[in-house]
Amino acid sequence: MTDAAPIDLYSLTPDAWTSMFxxxxxxxxxSEQVRKWVxxxxxxxxxxxxxxxxxxxxxxxxxxxxxxxxxxxERESNDGTVKRLWRLSDGQLVESVLMxxxxxxxxxxxxxxxxxxxxxxxxxxxxxxxARHLSAGEIFQQAAVxxxxxxxxxxxxxxxxxxxxxxxFHNYDAVLVAIRRMMAELGIGARHITVSTVGLVPxxxxxxxxxxxxxxxxxxxxATDKARGALIPVNKKWPIAELIAACREYVDATGRRxxxxxxLIAGQxxxxxxAHVLGRLLRGLxxxxxxxxxxxxxGFDGMPSEVPQAASFVHILESHGVPxxxxxxxxxxxxxxxxxxxxxxxxxxxxAAPETSAPID
Numbered sequence: 001m002t003d004a005a006p007i008d009l010y011s012l013t014p015d016a017w018t019s020m021f022x023x024x025x026x027x028x029x030x031s032e033q034v035r036k037w038v039x040x041x042x043x044x045x046x047x048x049x050x051x052x053x054x055x056x057x058x059x060x061x062x063x064x065x066x067x068x069x070x071x072x073x074e075r076e077s078n079d080g081t082v083k084r085l086w087r088l089s090d091g092q093l094v095e096s097v098l099m100x101x102x103x104x105x106x107x108x109x110x111x112x113x114x115x116x117x118x119x120x121x122x123x124x125x126x127x128x129x130x131a132r133h134l135s136a137g138e139i140f141q142q143a144a145v146x147x148x149x150x151x152x153x154x155x156x157x158x159x160x161x162x163x164x165x166x167x168x169f170h171n172y173d174a175v176l177v178a179i180r181r182m183m184a185e186l187g188i189g190a191r192h193i194t195v196s197t198v199g200l201v202p203x204x205x206x207x208x209x210x211x212x213x214x215x216x217x218x219x220x221x222x223a224t225d226k227a228r229g230a231l232i233p234v235n236k237k238w239p240i241a242e243l244i245a246a247c248r249e250y251v252d253a254t255g256r257r258x259x260x261x262x263x264l265i266a267g268q269x270x271x272x273x274x275a276h277v278l279g280r281l282l283r284g285l286x287x288x289x290x291x292x293x294x295x296x297x298x299g300f301d302g303m304p305s306e307v308p309q310a311a312s313f314v315h316i317l318e319s320h321g322v323p324x325x326x327x328x329x330x331x332x333x334x335x336x337x338x339x340x341x342x343x344x345x346x347x348x349x350x351x352a353a354p355e356t357s358a359p360i361d
Contacts, residue, residue, distance in 0.1 A: 009038055010067040010144060011137030014185065030056065038066065039185065042148025067141040069094075088114065088138065092131050094165050096142040106150055107159040110142040112175050113166025118198050119233045120219070122263060122294065125165045133171040139178035147186045160188055163196040163217070169203035179214060190214045196261065201238040204246040208253040216250055217259040217290070218243070221269060223278040240281070248285060257286040264293045264305035264313065264326075275313045279320025289317055289324035 021031035069086040092114035117130035147157040162168045190213040222228035228235040264270045293304035317324040
């Protein structure tokens with residue numbers, strides 16, 4: 001037994017993993033056996049590792065841990081979307097979502113922070129404020145657990161989007177480490193990983209120099225500084241002109257197009273005039289616009305656009321030479337939007353607290 005903090009196996013790089021078992025005097029094949037249990041079988045306890053000697057299982061139990069995420073709540077949608085709320089070792093809660101598609105894609109939407117400091121007014125995560133950054137291991141584990149579970153069903157995790165809780169570029173270094181590990185250890189190609197940012201211009205420029213083919217998505221949501229500043233406070237620090245210039249630098253450096261996320265809020269961001277302003281802003285830029293009917297939250301009174309207006313918005317953008325599609329809304333019945341499940345769980349805890357003394361995070 002050791003007094004040192006347990007080693008999180010999900011935080012170890014392949015070299016560090018091998019070194020640990022070598023230092024323990026274990027043969028190389030034992031290291032590979034444990035890796036298979038963790039990354040291919042997704043086991044949740046060392047007792048399940050039945051081909052290991054009892055002494056090794058006991059040492060693993062006393063000196064390591066199978067990640068720091070513990071399942072708090074899980075919901076499954078009628079469309080097959082699975083949303084999980086994970087409790088971290090310090091009690092913080094974060095979300096991740098697995099979305100299956102009829103064409104065989106299996107996409108994980110994962111979090112990079114507990115809460116978010118960006119304060120976007122229509123986002124449930126932004127409404128709850130910032131708690132802390134996630135470690136690279138905590139980010140990686142969200143994808144690795146889904147990948148292992150899918151592998152057990154003879155399926156594979158094909159795509160990862162960092163569009164869950166938090167601003168990935170506010171936690172830049174840990175996110176980059178996690179992305180590189182997803183590519184190397186989970187076999188997910190760079191072009192099947194997407195990082196979404198509200199527009200941290202210095203990090204966008206740095207990301208363009210990383211030599212990765214990872215996709216970049218920008219949460220734009222308004223095409224003028226006045227309108228965007230009212231929705232996304234960071235726009236006051238890096239206004240639209242600086243943001244679009246950074247996106248052009250990214251396209252020039254990588255040869256990759258940029259995706260722009262645009263929440264369709266009825267009567268606010270979905271009007272024909274807004275579509276024309278956006279079309280003029282993005283004309284000539286190698287990009288694509290993902291139009292997302294708003295996921296309503298308790299802290300924002302906007303409503304999602306109707307189908308005819310969304311179709312009109314697409315048509316107008318295309319008239320400016322800007323391709324656009326309306327994203328299919330998934331998991332609405334299980335509150336799959338960013339931060340919604342955590343907000344619902346905390347609300348219910350608070351309502352129950354006077355009678356049950358349930359903990360509130």
